[in-house]
Amino acid sequence: MTAVISYYGVDKAAYNGFYVLKDSPIHSARDLIGKKVGMNTLGAHSEAMLDIYLQRHGLSQADIKKAEPLVVPPVNTEQSLRQKQIQVGVLGDILRDKALQTGGIRPLFTDYQLLGDFSAGTYVVNDRFLKENPDTARTFVTGIARAIEWARATPRDEVVARQIEIVKRRGRNEGTAPLKYWKSFGVAETAGRITDKEFQLWIDWLAKRGDIEKGQVKASDLYTNEFNAYSRKDKADTPSTAKTTSKSGS
Structure with a gap:
């Protein structure tokens, strides 16, 4: 993963x-x-x-x-x-x-x-899927990246209204009341791009607990920004071909 x-x-x-x-x-x-x-x-x-x-x-x-x-x-x-x-x-x-x-x-x-501000959780994808379906992975990741930046730049009431609209449209009998309390996704980096520091926080904690050995896990081996094609220059509905950072060893 x-x-x-x-x-x-x-x-x-x-x-x-x-x-x-x-x-x-x-x-x-x-x-x-x-x-x-x-x-x-x-x-x-x-x-x-x-x-x-x-x-x-x-x-x-x-x-x-x-x-x-x-x-x-x-x-x-x-x-x-x-x-x-x-x-x-x-x-x-x-x-x-x-x-x-x-x-x-x-x-x-x-x-x-x-x-302070920090990204705390990531979507993870099976490595085999990433290898066999790179275009699908790029569409998925870049779509999330655009949603993050759209929510960051859009008035809160409009973001809440869009979320409520999406929930109603998919017809799963879900309640929308909690969405009215939404304030932020809290993602620190632009477009949800991952950096070493986000994983190093947890690596250091696990090492202090004795769950892993110090130096056993390298942060850069755990993630990739290869499939995140978001660019600040993108319009909300225009695909991007921004340069990305690849996972170490991939």
């Missing part, structure tokens, strides 16, 4: 926060020792942010392990926090905004405060 384009990330409008009750005694990284932190899954974005936050505030690996990340379905995180089943809850997007509107909670930190 090879990553071909970033499709979501973190910025001042699209972020996840680690929230506590307003009267919680938790005010610092050290206060998280022995506390339960609810998040959507383990071994991924939220757990990495938690570890990085604790590391940056000087906690030892032994103390970091005493903070207890737990899997809590996102739709139940606010309720679990308010009922004190967990002491910290990770909230993002519509769930974050609704919880903040209700009140009674405050952020301990957010991933945006921690790391």
Whole structure:
């Protein structure tokens, strides 16, 4: 598998926060020792942010392990926090905004405060498919790239209206209400192009956890921009032949 384009990330409008009750005694990284932190899954974005936050505030690996990340379905995180089943809850997007509107909670930190703008996830494609269907791959990736840049340059209300239109047109009985809370895809690089730094963040975290050996994985071996033909000079409906960066060794 090879990553071909970033499709979501973190910025001042699209972020996840680690929230506590307003009267919680938790005010610092050290206060998280022995506390339960609810998040959507383990071994991924939220757990990495938690570890990085604790590391940056000087906690030892032994103390970091005493903070207890737990899997809590996102739709139940606010309720679990308010009922004190967990002491910290990770909230993002519509769930974050609704919880903040209700009140009674405050952020301990957010991933945006921690790391600023960064692309956090990519589409990955089977290498065999890329080899056998390069034109299809290029059409797919470049289309996503154009959508990212269109959304970045277009008024928010218009982007939301287009998303609602698309959902209604495909007729899958999907609700459109959450789309009204959309603010940003959070993709940091132009057209979703991938750079080493996006993967190095996770490589370094996995190495510190002992999941991989230091130097075992090279960031540039994990992705390619070969199929991303977007150019700033492109019009929204005009194909591009922009020069791209190929995956190492491909």
